[in-house]
Amino acid sequence: MHVSSERLLDDGVVEREFLLGAVPGILWTAGSAPGPAPLVLLGHPGGLRAMYPRLLARARHSVGAGFAAATIELPGSGDRPRIAAAEQARADLRRALAAGGPVDDGIVDRLVLPLVEQAVPEWRAALDALLALPGIGGPVGYAGGVISIGVRLAVVEPRLAAAVLFAGSVVPRAVLEEARRVTLPLLVLLQWDDEGNDRRRALELFDAFGSAEKTLHANTGGHTGVPAFEGDDGNRFFARHLT
Amino acid sequence: MHVSSERLLDDGVVEREFLLGAVPGILWTAGSAPGPAPLVLLGHPGGLRAMYPRLLARARHSVGAGFAAATIELPGSGDRPRIAAAEQARADLRRALAAGGPVDDGIVDRLVLPLVEQAVPEWRAALDALLALPGIGGPVGYAGGVISIGVRLAVVEPRLAAAVLFAGSVVPRAVLEEARRVTLPLLVLLQWDDEGNDRRRALELFDAFGSAEKTLHANTGGHTGVPAFEGDDGNRFFARHLT
Numbered sequence: 001m002h003v004s005s006e007r008l009l010d011d012g013v014v015e016r017e018f019l020l021g022a023v024p025g026i027l028w029t030a031g032s033a034p035g036p037a038p039l040v041l042l043g044h045p046g047g048l049r050a051m052y053p054r055l056l057a058r059a060r061h062s063v064g065a066g067f068a069a070a071t072i073e074l075p076g077s078g079d080r081p082r083i084a085a086a087e088q089a090r091a092d093l094r095r096a097l098a099a100g101g102p103v104d105d106g107i108v109d110r111l112v113l114p115l116v117e118q119a120v121p122e123w124r125a126a127l128d129a130l131l132a133l134p135g136i137g138g139p140v141g142y143a144g145g146v147i148s149i150g151v152r153l154a155v156v157e158p159r160l161a162a163a164v165l166f167a168g169s170v171v172p173r174a175v176l177e178e179a180r181r182v183t184l185p186l187l188v189l190l191q192w193d194d195e196g197n198d199r200r201r202a203l204e205l206f207d208a209f210g211s212a213e214k215t216l217h218a219n220t221g222g223h224t225g226v227p228a229f230e231g232d233d234g235n236r237f238f239a240r241h242l243t
Numbered sequence: 244m245h246v247s248s249e250r251l252l253d254d255g256v257v258e259r260e261f262l263l264g265a266v267p268g269i270l271w272t273a274g275s276a277p278g279p280a281p282l283v284l285l286g287h288p289g290g291l292r293a294m295y296p297r298l299l300a301r302a303r304h305s306v307g308a309g310f311a312a313a314t315i316e317l318p319g320s321g322d323r324p325r326i327a328a329a330e331q332a333r334a335d336l337r338r339a340l341a342a343g344g345p346v347d348d349g350i351v352d353r354l355v356l357p358l359v360e361q362a363v364p365e366w367r368a369a370l371d372a373l374l375a376l377p378g379i380g381g382p383v384g385y386a387g388g389v390i391s392i393g394v395r396l397a398v399v400e401p402r403l404a405a406a407v408l409f410a411g412s413v414v415p416r417a418v419l420e421e422a423r424r425v426t427l428p429l430l431v432l433l434q435w436d437d438e439g440n441d442r443r444r445a446l447e448l449f450d451a452f453g454s455a456e457k458t459l460h461a462n463t464g465g466h467t468g469v470p471a472f473e474g475d476d477g478n479r480f481f482a483r484h485l486t
Contacts, residue, residue: 219456236472
């Protein structure tokens with residue numbers, strides 16, 4: 001793990017950009033903390049530069065609640081080399097959504113499943129590196145999308161203790177099956193009027209999770225309209241399960 | 244309004260039993276408060292004596308968060324005279340649920356609609372009396388079931404500023420239509436595995452509400468298994484909208 005820059009933000013949060021092999025990432029920690037902070041991984045749909053303002057706001061909120069927060073770029077997104085098959089699947093998805101018809105399961109599978117296969121080992125490698133840093137401790141939470149990545153991480157990563165998942169993306173059939181094997185405490189956020197989201201599939205996914213403690217928070221509004229109070233709810237959820 | 248008893252509970256909460264005409268009720272307030280407390284009406288399915296332990300726990304939680312809390316007995320329940328038509332409808336509902344088939348809309352209408360017609364004016368009369376007491380102020384919140392009573396109150400009662408509704412009862416078609424006229428901020432609680440509840444109808448009802456701010460909290464577990472943290476969430480919701 002190579003830290004390429006470190007700066008102190010005006011609210012005392014320390015932001016470190018890093019490279020883990022060829023994967024860029026960002027770590028946010030409190031400038032001063034009494035002991036190791038539990039780590040929250042910030043999931044996102046890809047494109048760190050474009051997502052930066054929203055990620056920074058989420059990170060500040062996490063650090064303010066006593067956590068460290070970190071994220072990495074997704075395969076094929078941002079400054080990383082494009083993946084031809086993923087680009088093709090994304091174009092096919094856009095075309096299907098624009099046509100207003102139902103999206104073929106084949107397109108969803110081609111878009112999401114290879115992404116999960118490649119991204120999850122990278123998130124786990126990032127965990128290895130981040131948890132080795134001073135001031136960062138377990139247990140670990142995952143917060144955000146891509147929800148299919150969160151589901152796979154919840155199944156395979158024993159250091160993950162709880163997850164806040166954004167039901168804001170297309171979900172392959174296979175992920176619905178995989179969700180039955182998830183047993184972590186979950187908080188699932190659903191934007192009720194999300195234009196790019198299949199509400200029925202999202203509810204089906206919530207139903208499928210095997211977790212004894214799972215909570216769905218659905219709010220009015222579109223994809224990016226998650227109310228600010230959900231940030232507080234997410235922090236309190238992590239406080240219950242990570243501290 | 245006739246106060247029939249007053250006692251100080253061990254945690255400093257003052258509990259007053261009252262009669263409003265023939266309608267019994269209970270009011271809980273803080274023994275000492277800096278000023279008038281916003282009032283939260285505690286809805287329930289009827290039967291104050293049987294519901295008392297759960298109502299008291301909810302009331303203590305509300306008072307601890309700075310509110311006053313009050314409830315009244317429903318028509319035909321507890322110590323109030325039975326209503327023959329309602330008893331018949333309740334028996335028909337039990338038979339339909341026991342048979343495992345879908346419940347006929349006619350039974351639901353016969354059970355719930357007359358209850359709403361009679362109960363809502365009683366809740367409003369209770370509001371008149373309670374808000375005239377020293378130490379109790381507006382705005383007012385409604386928390387609980389019967390959800391159809393909450394919907395009607397939200398439509399007709401201008402002093403109501405926010406509601407936490409338990410999606411835990413059978414809902415007439417007409418209430419789905421009425422819900423479109425609700426514009427209050429809402430927090431709707433749904434027990435995902437509620438054996439006596441129609442999940443699809445509950446989601447349809449949440450979808451129908453006309454409120455710009457509405458949030459659904461769905462949790463694993465049966466009818467009476469609402470997690471304790473939802474009490475805190477409800478108090479924070481009321482704190483946002485009543486204070």
